[in-house]
Amino acid sequence: MAISAVVHGPLLTLVVIVSRFGAGVVGLRMDYYFMTCPAVDQVIKNTVFNALQADPTLAAGLVRMHFHDCFIEGCDASVLIDSTKDNTAEKDSPANLSLRGYEIIDDAKQQLEAQCPGVVSCADIVAMAARDAVFFSGGPFYEIPKGRKDGRRSKIMDTINLPSPAFNASQLIRTFGLHGFTAQEMVVLSGAHTLGVARCSSFKQRLSNFDSTHNVDPSIDSNFVKTLAGTCSKGDNAEQPFDMTRNDFDNAYFNALLNRAGVLTSDQTLLTSTATRGVVNAYAMNQAMFFLDFQRAMVKMGTLDVKEGVQGEIRSDCRRINN
Structure with missing residues (x-):
């Protein structure tokens, strides 16, 4: 997806989007x-x-x-x-x-x-x-x-x-690519996992009968396996933070991946895949770079297939379509 803009003074007044659905002008403005x-x-x-x-x-x-x-x-x-x-x-x-x-x-x-x-x-x-x-x-x-x-x-x-929490890097790259994102943009958006938790039901398949040759996912650090198993001992809905600072937006998520402590398959695969490992290393070392790339990717994501004119409406109640 390519995004270009016409700037008048300090205000961004028009966003032009070219997506996989073809070219079009979406009337998004900073001063809307x-x-x-x-x-x-x-x-x-x-x-x-x-x-x-x-x-x-x-x-x-x-x-x-x-x-x-x-x-x-x-x-x-x-x-x-x-x-x-x-x-x-x-x-x-x-x-x-x-x-x-x-x-x-x-x-x-x-x-x-x-x-x-x-x-x-x-x-x-x-x-x-x-x-x-x-x-x-x-x-x-x-x-x-x-x-x-x-x-x-x-x-x-x-x-x-x-995208599934069980996806590997190739599947993630393909899924995000369908929405116009590069592999690097997929990794930076995955960095949103610096906030929040995952439920055991999303990662328990990594802890037993993982595949025909491994009982436990070999990409997980052995001590972190014990941590995840301890979480899952409390049930499928038990929660595991993605990193040590679950409520702080920082680059701790990427450092967790370097320590083989990614919670989901879709997290740790970003380090194990050669297609994305370099990006993970860069963001782990440079939080400022992560922040800059993240905000760019979020602005881009916010323009995905935006409705305009008669394609949409202004709901009076967000939970219901207007009558």
């Missing part, structure tokens, strides 16, 4: 709400800040929600839609059952509807909340263009396209 809802940034920042003060673990949830939204149907808030008797939505997929932070999006949306009804999309709120979660956790601040519309489709079957 300047006249229609000028308080939007402050409302979302305050809402996210207050939520993270009460529960810092929600930062990981907001970043993951943005990723799971954009990879299915594009960045259109389809992951927020509740299931109905006629439709099982994305959020009820096994891959999404552990998503958290919906109440933060609802809170921000209600405040914005009170101030400027029918103006701010749920898709923009999700993207901005992820941005602020990264910053308030100690990561880089990046600005994003706004103007996404909300989608009208949310089906559980579509989530089959989410």
Whole structure:
């Protein structure tokens, strides 16, 4: 995916996107709400800040929600839609059952509807909340263009396209490549695992009967095997932090990979694969480089298959398609 921009003064006013679906102009602008809802940034920042003060673990949830939204149907808030008797939505997929932070999006949306009804999309709120979660956790601040519309489709079957925690590097490169990302961008986005935890059910297959020649995944450090086994002794829903600083956005995740302490197969494979090992080493040694590349990749991800015009709507309730 190629992104270019026309700049007028200090404001980025137009983003032109060329994706695998062909060329098109998406009306995303940094100042999209300047006249229609000028308080939007402050409302979302305050809402996210207050939520993270009460529960810092929600930062990981907001970043993951943005990723799971954009990879299915594009960045259109389809992951927020509740299931109905006629439709099982994305959020009820096994891959999404552990998503958290919906109440933060609802809170921000209600405040914005009170101030400027029918103006701010749920898709923009999700993207901005992820941005602020990264910053308030100690990561880089990046600005994003706004103007996404909300989608009208949310089906559980579509989530089959989410990358699996059991993927190896080749599978990850292919999956991210379908969305226009390079192998390096895939690695840097995987670095979002510097926040949060994984459930035992996502990695227990590494601990016994791994393959025909190994009982335990040989890529795991032997002491870390004991740590993971201890976590799983508490059940499938027991949680293991991805690194030692689960609520801090830093490069500890990449250093964990160097120590053969990646929690998921899809984590440790980034070091074992020659296609991605060099990138992991670079980010482990240089946090500033990781931060810079991460913010660029997040801005790019936030433009995936954006809805515009009649392709989307502004939901009055993020959990329901407008009647």
